[in-house]
Amino acid sequence: MSINDAILSKLRAVVGKEHVLTSDLDRFGYSYDSSPIPLTPANKPELVVRPRTTAEVSAVMKIAFEHGIPVTPRGAASGRTGGTVPLQGGIVLTLDRMTDILELDEKNMMVTCEAGVRTMDLYDFCARKGLFYPPDPASWKYSLIGGNIAENAGGMRAVKYGVTSNYVMGLEVVLADGTVLKTGGKSIKNVTGYNLTQLIVGSEGTLAVVTKAILRLIPMPAKRGVMQVFFPSLDDGCNAVHSMLQKNIVPSVAELIDDVSLEAVSRQRNLKLDPATKACLIIEVDGPDEASLNQQAEAIAKVVAENNSISFRVAQSQAETDELWAIRRGMSSAVAATAPNRLGEDISVPRDAFPEAVRRLKELSRRSGLRIAVFGHAGDGNLHPSVLCDLSDPEQEKLAHEVVGEIFSIALAVGGTLSGEHGIGITKKPYITDALGEAGVAALKSIKQALDPKGILNPGKIW
């Protein structure tokens, strides 16, 4: 144990005894996240430290820096790539007690909050004032803003509104040596020095610990409408989305669902589908009033008809809207329920390469014999292929991991990248050089070296 009693006492003095967890069971509880990294053998930290303030985070980091103790920052541990798994033991530093929304600046349309605020709570808080925080990762009900920033979380609305990084104006972070640093601010135009804010967004806790954020908001769209379209092929669905965007019809959500996923969801919900249906598109539009929604819906109806749509349905009531959304929201679990295990991936490709990527994924599925369900954000080229398998069978486990490797090769081959919104963490490390090249990885390493010379912040991640 590198953390001796003297260090333990110092940490307890900083955050209070009850906020330092030392029992074997608690160490186990902070050894995992929502990635498929096995629970055993557990990657237990030596301690879990739960600060409440930036000053406490800073004091903890000073102690860790002095003694060279690895520190893994952690929010809700809802990450999918192992970002908060403490690979080298040391301290797991939880930010989930820092839950204050500090200021809502209505004139500048910005909100300042601590890292441990739940994304949904922030959304609701702003929505009550008619303001909109658009990033909506699927985990938005339970994930924390700090984690969203560290992973540059995306979501379904990215096609129209972008991802987390598009809304981060400034940060308060604690560096590896305990220095508190403020980056960016409320000025919309800002070229004073390097853009450290955007460097830290998506850095997966390897450069600094995010403690506070200033986030940009926009006015809340007054009306939203949902549509469901079925297509005889995935290509038709993709083409329809491209055509819409080229014509400046920008839906706030455009989710494409393949036949394997559709079958899973129709089985679970007892829906009867036309056998010719091979793809489904769920579209959401928003606007200032009903007229604007109707105008968009009419334009979309025309575009999808030009692209061979089988059926087009606009939700006419809240109940229908909920029903249409339920199909998309229930997708992950419906797909997961069709096999003992599901390895969910998160590749991102240029928008026009979406159909080609899916074609290659289907071919991979045929070749490997493992079913692969695909759904994703057709509007922004972010796909979530799910490899359906039984990991308790050692041969299938090996095959499944090989298939995941090939999924990344496909993404890179069509000009895409390893991750759209989940980050690299541990699970995608082996492929980072393929994606960035030697020079790219070397550049990342030199930045890391400059900000965290002792390598104590979330070690063992990204490369």
Next chain:
Amino acid sequence: MQKKSAEKLTAAQKLVAQCDRCGTCLTVCPLFGSKDIESSAARGKNSILRALASGGLEPTKDVRAALDFCLLCQRCVETCPAKVKTDEAMILARQYLADNAGGASLKYKIVGGVMGSPLMVKMGALGLSIMRKLGLNSLAPFGAAPDEYTRTHFMTAFSGPGALGKTVPLSETKVDKNSRVAYFKGCGMQILFPEAAAQTMEVLGRITTPVTRDNVCCGLPHLAHAMEADFFKLAKENIRQFEDVDIVVSDCASCSGTLKHIASHFADDPEWKDRAAAFSAKAMDLTEYLAKAGYVPRQTNNAVITYHDPCHLVRGQGITKEPRSLLAATGEFREMKDADVCCGGAGSFFLDYPEISDSIIDKKRLNIEATGADIVVTGCPGCLIQLNKAAKASGKFKALHISQVV
């Protein structure tokens, strides 16, 4: 049928296999809301269970404590995208640990012993009335012995002039006159709320001629705390006792829930399968029976009433409308925020973890107060203990069983 011990762990592991550790449960678990560390919510417990099954964790005292620290309220199950049945997994895991690591803990054995014996239940009731007479109930630990607030008090307080003209006639029963209806005497109601239990009999008496038997405990405390063999013994006894009736009504959410689930526990038992299924099919919660029978409350009055959903009714049996309709027909009904969040009672949980339990009921108290209700009503003696504590702390409302109000 009883499973072999190792099979229990495998079965529990299977139940949680679909947990992909997303964290949805963290936001709805009442325990996580009071003690926000990983082992409090379902994700933590399911991971512990998996590690236990794969040899990553040993069945230590801490592990047992973590798996005991669950309200079995099913809020996580309801919200989970994969509908992982954490409550069932906990029950199986507790039994596995008891079989393999030194039996059920002594305190549960004592509680289980009292509740397993009809005589002890009667003595418990007697003990409570003596304690009340001597004013000693405030000395009972953590408010387990509730103050008595009776239907008479309720009527005196709320049957003012505004109510006099509105007294409703006797309800017209739509139940088949030939239905033989039995009242299932639950331990919690008999020991802690005999006055409410008597009101249940009166309510039932208005639409039928309820019979009672010397039934034994429903067995839920035994099932929840790793005394599975006792559960099966009790279940068989109850099946035998009610074989000649058509409907078994319970005024305790946990009892009716358990009775309805008895069939599933005997599904693999060729000897008892059919009898158990027939028995479970007869079980009904009081409000469910009253709704089916078209019961009309005995009076209307000017009380503002709110309702707390017992976990074993809302999630255990999907009963939410029946009690609300009954209450809306007797007074001014106002819905409270988070009515379906567990009150923190959860059987004997409130005795084991008083501080956590208190913090949970305190949130409930604020929600009740926010409605401006005079009365909070529920259908479970466990909840009623907690709500009585809240009522006492608040002073702004009283807590009553639904049979005392309708």
